[in-house]
Each structure stands twice: as structure tokens, then as C-alpha cells.
Amino acid sequence: MSGGNELGLGLLRQPSTVLFGPGQRRQLPALVAAHGDRALLCTDERMAGEPVFHELAEAMRGRGIEVSVYSKVEPDLPRGNLLDVAEVHAGARFDVVVGIGGGSVLDFAKLAAILLARGGDVGELYGENMVPGPGSPLITVPTTAGTGAEVTCISVVFDPDKGMKIGVASPHLEAAAAVIDPELTLTCPPGLTTATGADALSHLVEAFTGRAKNPSPREIEDHLYIGKNLLTDLYCREGLALVNTSFARVVADPSDLGARADTMRAAFSAGMAINTAGTAGAHAIQSPIGALTHTAHGLGVGALLPYVMRFNLPERVAEFAEIGRILGVATQEASPEAQAHEGIRRIEDLLGTLGCPLNLKDLGLEPRHFDKVAEQALLATRLTANNPRELDHGSIVAILERGYADDRSPWTV
Incomplete structure (x- = not known):
């Protein structure tokens, strides 16, 4: 499946005015x-x-x-x-x-x-x-x-x-x-900081590794989510670089206004990206899991991300390798595949730093739910259409099985 932006398109949708900063x-x-x-x-x-x-x-x-x-x-x-x-x-x-x-x-x-x-x-x-x-x-x-x-x-x-x-x-x-205003997040409870931080990170990863759809002028007119592009990628890179240091600082000292500001700017960057690129497989699968387990959205997408990333990796080696370099864990001297694996592991480290669960069993999901979750997830066509690798009932069940078993071994195609 091609994921390149052959049009060289850059497109953002955004408010007329954005004011950012303490106070x-x-x-x-x-x-x-x-x-x-x-x-x-x-x-x-x-x-x-x-x-x-x-x-x-x-x-x-x-x-x-x-x-x-x-x-x-x-x-x-x-x-x-x-x-x-x-x-x-x-x-x-x-x-x-x-x-x-x-x-x-x-x-x-x-x-x-x-x-x-x-x-x-x-x-x-x-x-x-x-x-x-x-x-x-x-x-x-x-x-x-x-x-x-x-x-x-x-x-x-x-x-x-x-x-x-x-x-x-x-x-x-x-x-x-x-x-x-980052000052408004200083009273955010730890559990909410975890869930929202994991949500922002999942937005950044899914927008950066999603499909570039090379839309026609009519498709841009008719649809909000026209795929990743040059400008959404800029925001993703900025957001990823920010969370790479801000998450640990926020967890260590919730009153650190600089860390809160960096995390909030990363979340804003993620919002700017998904407003055009949209989200993808992790968000599609989380929705029915959340309804079944009554767990927070951010915790659900965070717990799914390790397994969805590995499922998508064969189609997005270059993007995950760049994530590895942005996050400072991969070097140009390593192979693209090695860089990509380092990028995925660093994303997991960041989720762990926040205290996000990294498997689906911890959310309360049970194997008897897998078929229903897959059926419901496939109804979210707005999201599945953005996933870089085709999702069907069998592949979603396979993701759920790995997520339940905490199996983070490489996914072969």
C-alpha cells in the first residue's frame, strides 16, 4: 500500500485565533x-x-x-x-x-x-x-x-x-x-494526566504514520480527513520532540509549569495534526473496548498502541524510523528497521512513564469480547480508512490477542 504524499500537499484546518501561554x-x-x-x-x-x-x-x-x-x-x-x-x-x-x-x-x-x-x-x-x-x-x-x-x-x-x-x-x-493556558492544568489529577497524555501521544503517532491519500480538489472540499501531509507532519514532529522530555518532568513534579506547558503544546500540536490527518486503528478499536470495560479513552488507546504500531510497521518503516530519530534513540547508521523498532520501544517507554497500562488484560478486556470488538471497530470507517495497513475482522482479532497476551514480538507479513 502506497503511503507517499505524491502531491506534496500541505493542508491545515485551524481556529482563527490561538492564544498560548501561562496566564x-x-x-x-x-x-x-x-x-x-x-x-x-x-x-x-x-x-x-x-x-x-x-x-x-x-x-x-x-x-x-x-x-x-x-x-x-x-x-x-x-x-x-x-x-x-x-x-x-x-x-x-x-x-x-x-x-x-x-x-x-x-x-x-x-x-x-x-x-x-x-x-x-x-x-x-x-x-x-x-x-x-x-x-x-x-x-x-x-x-x-x-x-x-x-x-x-x-x-x-x-x-x-x-x-x-x-x-x-x-x-x-x-x-x-x-x-x-498551561496554568489551568496544574490541578489536573494524576490519573487524568496519564490518560490525556497517552491520548496526545497516540494522536501524534497515528497522524504521523497514517495514510497520505493524495486527495483531489473535490475530495478536499467534501471531506475533513484527507490524510497526513507536509504540514501535519510538522506538527507531529514538534509534538513528539516535546513529549520526549515533558512526560518524565510532569510525572516527577506535577507543579512544573514548564513541563506542563510543553505537554500542552504537544497536545495542541497533535490536535492540529489530526484535524486534517485524522486518527486510525488504535482509536477505532478503543471505542468498543471503552464501552465494554468502562475505561478512559486515553488509557485504551495507549494500551493498544504497542500492538497497533507493530501491526502497521511493515507499511511504515520510514516513519517509525524517523520517530526513533526524533526521540533520540535511533541513529542514521542503524538500518531503517532497527531505527523503527527503537522508535516503537521509546513510544512504549513514554507510555510507561505516564503509568499507562501496556496490555489489554489490564483494562478488563476478555477473549470472549474479541469478536464483538472487531465487529464494532470496523464500523468506524472514518478511522479505519486512515490506518496504513488494511484492517479486517481477522487482523483486529489478532491485534487483540497479542494485546491480551502482552505479546510485543515483531509482526511478520
């Missing part, structure tokens, strides 16, 4: 005021109780902004949250929607900005390019370093009727502005 949250009232004087702040119960959240809300009110708060967003964004906000704020009109929180909060804010402005049900928006038009302007303020949701134009919703997570992907979900 930049203080720019939020001015950004909100530029859009109007009625704002809906979306968050979860934990963040709503933090003094910094109240400080931001009061600073907006000090600018003459009428602030409403929705603070009931739950992890893994259940569809019910979106039904609830539509009921609570039925008939209300907001000049701007602000999401302050982790990935689920930001995904919620993206969809709330659409549904409160245009009406309808989120179930009508599932899939790619099903959002009929823009919603209210959106500002994203992440409080974790991992999902990249502050800059991506996708939201993932858990639909209990379907028993699975479903994506809503549309350029209309893109934020008008993202405010990325």
Missing part, C-alpha cells in the same frame, strides 16, 4: 466581548467549583457580558447532556459559547453552539459534514493536555440507544478562538 486565560473576557454581550459558559461540576472558573466568569461580567453557565457535562459526553442543555436554554440566544474543561466539555460546547443556534437533535448530525451551517461563535479553553479538542472540528458523543460513541465531524464545529 493567557486573562485574555478571555476581551475575546468574548468581541462577539457580543451574551455568553454561555460550558463546563463540568469539578471545574465549576474551581476559583479560577469563578474569576473568569466575574471578569466577563465586569466587561458587561451577561453570563449563563451550564455545568452538567459528564465524562464521555452522553447524548443526554445535549438534550438537557437544549431544554434548559430553549429559546435563548447567545452571542458566543465558551467551553472551559477537558475534551468532553469542549466537544459539548462545539455541539451546543450549533444546536442552540440552529435547533434540531444531535442524532441528525452524526457522521461527516452533516451539520447544515454555522452556529454561535465558539471559544475553547482546555484544562487538560491531551485531546486537542480545542482546535479540532469533531465532537464525540456516547449514544446509549446505539451503545457506542459516534462522531460529529464538520468544519462548522471549528472554534473561532482557542485559549491554551
